[in-house]
Amino acid sequence: MKKEDVMNILDWKTKQSNVEVPFFPARVLLQDFTGIPAMVDFAAMREAVKTLGGDPKKVHPACPTDLTNAPNPGGGDLQKAGKLSPLRVQPKKLPCRGQATCRGSCDSGELGRNSGKFSSQIENTPILCPFHLQPVPEPETVLKNQEVEFGRNRERLQFFKNVAVIPPGTGTAHQVNLEYLSRVVFEEKDLLFPDSVVGTDSHITMVNGLGILGWGVGGIETEAVMLGLPVSLTLPEVVGCELTGSSNPFVTSIDVVLGITKHLRQVGVAGKFVEFFGSGVSQLSIVDRTTIANMCPEYGAILSFFPVDNVTLKHLEHTGFDKAKLESMEAYLKAVIQINLNSIVPSVSGPKRPQDRVALTDMKSDFQACLNEKVGFKGFQIAAEKQNDIVSIHYEGSEYKLSHGSVVIAAVISCTNNCNPSVMLAAGLLAKKAVEAGLQVKPYIRTSLSPGSGMVTHYLSSSGVLPYLSKLGFEIIGYGCSTCVGNTAPLSEAVLNAVKQGDLVTCGVLSGNKNFEGRLCDCVRANYLASPPLVVAYAIAGTVNIDFQTEPLGTDPTGKNIYLHDIWPSREEVHQIEEEHVVLSMFKALKEKIETKEPVALQPIENAHVLLYLGDSITTDHISPAGSIARSSAAAKYLTNRGLTPREFNSYGARRGNDAVMTRGTFANIKLFNKFIGKPAPKTIHFPSGQTLDVFEAAELYQKEGIPLIILAGKKYGSGNSRDWAAKGPYLLGVKAVLAESYEKIHKDHLIGIGIAPLQFLPGESADSLGLSGRETFSLTFPEELSPGVILNIKTSTGKVFSVIASFENDVEITLYKHGGLLNFVARKFS
Incomplete structure (x- = not known):
């Protein structure tokens, strides 16, 4: 989202209904009838990307996507067996059933042109009641039907990440969305944000009764969201609907819903958001609220919204949300967050988990405490008499000393810093000042520089700092995952022997996002996450057992102590370099990329x-195309020419992944x-x-x-x-x-x-x-x-x-x- 978009939203009183703003939903919901075509389109895009010279494996939904199935005709309710669990499709090859009836289960691994439908088909006929001639749900029949469905469809989605498939027999998309898929508040990597959803049905609005922002859009629009593009939304007018009083005892919830629907239609809320508030809202159950929200298409609003209140929280408690989740949710929804930037200090995380933050000023004392603590997330349990042990090594003709806290791996990687060039430039400027002051990195330390993209290399080079990083050993080793996933060149035998001999707790320092014990190297027990300039600083110091405020990094050729504050670049220096080199470089590269991807001129x-x-x-x-395939249709002729009999034609819905059939239909x-x-x-x-x-x-x-x-x-x-x-x-x-x-x-x-x-x-x-x-x-x-x-x-x-x-x-x-x-x-x- 651009600054202009944010300002338009803030200026909503004058801009509503006049400007477009991008909206990025938290998740996507596909009901099965539109879901399989979306997956087919993803497969087709993979083929197109491959043809254009790109990597087809990059084509995956960019946000969580749930694909639901229609109710199983055989009856049954998976919820009776306990909490629902989305089917996470696992790779499994199924034998091809022959060209004429292949439903995409060939070894080719692609979605077949004759893909069968994902909604349920009756493979095992349920028992009929002799009195009413109505299907009687039979658990065994249900399970057989579901087993066949899983087998038929497993291969269709196995090669897409970020997709959850809700099993057949679970319920309609709206009900599953309401009862199981709704988060109300998302929690990912310690980040909380409101739940929001778009889906391929006009009645997605049902979940708005739970305090979730959601509405239906078209299938192609949904695919755009799945691909990481925003929904382009006209800044809506929000109409407040105040509910007061309480209803007559003889009035049912349906009367309330229909009454509100009639009133809103008369008022005219087409194309608007409706938000309910007032004392009367608390009189409505969640069922009433979701029904009212579900009626949006009937009274013409884009969506209607009920904010989360105690009624909502009580409902969530009854539907299986654990107490801790509810408390977190309530605190988040009520919270007003205030942060004093003065309170934020430089820090690192470790030695074994990314969430264990340590202020830089406390690093030395914290590491020493870790040596004393029993083995655990913050402890190594080194005997007191062993904590000052030193082991000498000979490396490239010189002698060095290793001890607890010695840095043996230092990696500047920008996969998690790619969108913030300032920290990469800060590392480069610190390296420049360090080299100019005569500081060096000990040669046995395994140093590396792995930019997240060629753009990083470009601006490090154009700003003139790359040669200084190289002089300290931070040579570019590539652009993929490296040190953070253990792809580090082996440490020297001298270091390995010294670590083993002294049972030393040596350290790795990297600017990534994972630092679990043994991840960098099984012989390195303490791993710290740090910003790129701090990685360089610790590499120069050669140890994490140092107080940067009082202890020098090293000495210059004259013997003068050089402290971290002597070579730390100012914010102004970094900003100037960023403006002169990064912004210009990125703009130029973006322009070149756009020009190479210019669409073909519009043809008359x-x-x-x-x-x-x-x-x-x-x-x-x-x-x-919808319904059964008529025997005289073009689609029927196509299927007949491929050896299928009329009873095998099935329906257009069953073959909606087959472009040859659907085009003819x-x-x-x-x-x-x-x-x-x-x-x-x-x-x-x-x-x-x-x-x-x-x-x-x-x-x-x-x-x-x-x-x-x-x-x-x-x-x-x-x-x-x-x-x-x-x-x-x-x-x-x-x-x-x-x-x-x-x-x-x-x-x-x-x-x-x-x-x-x-x-x-x-x-x-x-x-x-x-x-x-x-x-x-x-x-x-x-x-x-x-x-x-x-x-x-x-x-x-x-x-x-x-x-x-x-x-x-x-x-x-x-x-x-x-x-x-x-x-x-x-x-x-x-x-």
Whole structure:
């Protein structure tokens, strides 16, 4: 988030509903119907990144992602067996079932083109009640069904990190989200932050009754979040809804929910956030709150929110949150944190755990205390008479002395300091001053410099400090994980023998984030985390058993004592170097990278035919493949040609990871009314030949002829449920643009995210009012500088010229469109 975004939020009174701000949710929730296509897209991106010369293994969800399954038709409730546990998919190869029926379980390890659905299928028929002919849940049947599901789907996600799969038979996405997945307060690496979630369903808002910020977005938008990109959100207007009093004893919770819903719809809260407050809130149970929040789509708000209170905490206690977690959560939600920067002092962490912070001024006394303490996280239990032992070694023709506290490994690594060049430059400047003062590092100390990227090397070199680091032994050894994961060159035999002979507690000092005992080297028992300049300082001192305030690092050639404060660079020095070298270098490198990744210039759409001429309220059900695969459809012909019988066709939902089936199922709805045909049917006309064909067959002919396609439509194009295949399908059919009177926002976002231009008739105009038949060809050119809401001119083959709106709302959407959609944009980012 940029400073400008923060200022816009702070200035919310004047900026709301007028500016876009980026929002990074804490997690993502996928229900199974949209989840598997997302995983397929990730697999496709891996292939694209590999083609572009990048590392496909880098393509993983960047934030925690939960994928839930539909309820198991066989019944059953895993919660009866105890606390739920997300299935963390483990690698397991399954035999291929043959090309015709392979569901992606081949040894290729990729998501198969005929991927089966992840939602449950009835493999073992449950017992039917003889009186009601209704399925009776039978534990054995449930377990058999679930076992088959796990076996069928395990391989689909095994190569993605940061993804948790919730087993079949657990419950609906919203219920699992509410009962199990919700954290309310996240805790990661001792950092607390509020829970927030976006997901692929409009009723994600249900969890807002628990004090969690969440709402539904489109599948492609969700994938963007999974890839580490923000949701671009218009700064919302927050409407407060005060609840007072208590309800009549005869009024049920449903009456309350419906009453609030009716009132909010009458007031008008469309596109806004609603926050409930007041004395009446405490009268509502969590069930009431979540139901009210779940009704957001019904009263038009983006989301409604109930802040956490005692009712929430009591509910969480009843649902399994332990007491310590609840106390931490309550303290966090109530806390006002105040930090006096004067109280922060230089420190290190160790000797065995990163959380054991030691003030630099206490380092000597703390290490000596560790020698005395019994063996543990802060102790080595060295006998008092052994604590001053010294062992002499001969190394490269000179004699040195090792003792408890002697530094034998010193590593400056910037994987955890990469985003803060100041500490790396401080290390370099300290090295420069040390060399100029005549200080050296003893040669037996295993020193290394492992930058997190070439950019670090660049600014260390351009600022002139790299040669001084090298003179102290901090040579660049590479850019990957090194000392922090034990990738340290072996210590010399002289050092190893001395450590063993004296049973010495020698030390490693590194600027990483892990320092567990034995991690750097099994012979180094004390390991400290320190800032890069302190790593250099301890390497020069040769020991951690030193008080930097009173003891010198060494002496200059004249015998004068040199203390740490003599060579420590000032904040002003570091800042000046950073401004002169780092900012300039990074800007230059970023500019070069952007220029090499520039999107292809927007190509004009020339002589495009109309694939479909549609009316008002075309829903995603009309567009996206859904339901069973009709025997006469293009998808059925495809499957039949591959040896499948009709009973094996399954449904579009079952094959939503198969682009060949899903493309053929796009606009295959038997209720689709195409004005070219004049009656409901999944047909259209291929105008060059005059044939009436299945939509896919016509589109296939157009693509072979190199003819681009557009769709003409009326009002509310793309309304209904969020389905990303409603955009992917037309894209694969060769559709370059949709020209409609108005759009459902989520679907319009999907069109942009896949690379289809959303064009809109001017207010009051339509295909009918302009006298368009749909049999013309259409041509338009995009301006070099495309901007939100720009007016474009379309010329038809009949000579008619009319204006339309390029329905882009912000620069982010334009950027994605210029790159050919989100997936292409991200693939370039990883390459």
